[in-house]
Amino acid sequence: MNTSLTVITGPMFSGKSEELVRHLRRYAIANIPAKVFNHALDIRYGKKKIISHSKESWDSIPIKTGAQILSQITADTKVVVIDEVQFFNEDVIMVISHMLYRNINVIAAGLDTDFRGEPFGPIGSLLCMAEKIIKLKAVCSVCHEWNATRTQRLLNNGEPAPYTDPLIKVGALDSYQARCHSHHDLPEAPFNTILQKK
């Protein structure tokens, strides 16, 4: 097969991890060795698995930096799978380029936008580099249509998180919902202010 980068993206609950597991099953059937990584920040249900909200799972190696991927790949690695790629810093872009030039196929899944609706970490560059993009939608928690492209952060008190909330809040009791653009609620967003001034 031609070496390629595939990026699976969309909001939370859109099925990115499910899609990764679907790919991994096919590789297993075809006897193609794959190395599977997720970011150690994703501590849902235990660290050593990619797990979807529908409980699909696959064993994975939790890591914190792109460099840790390079130390794990071996001469027979044909595919590298990375979940929650948005949590990595920009170094992961160079690591992925390096693997592609070594004829290792890469499938990376991650959020396209953060709760502010802005590109999340390295995802923008990866989308530009990708040979294939699978962009998924979730069901909006407000209008219940299958059109959600945004991730809504709700504070512990149920209020929508303001734009000024920190991007990553480890251990916070916030919750997240998938929402369509019309129902994404983002108080204090700079683009709202610009519109109000006109």
Ligand code: ADP
């Ligand atoms: P992601 O990795 O994109 O967060 P997952 O693969 O973990 O998504 O989960 C997708 C699954 O989440 C769906 O198959 C469905 O069972 C469940 N789910 C829960 N809430 C929603 C929603 N609002 N829209 C779509 N699927 C949802």
Ligand code: MG
């Ligand atoms: Mg996921």
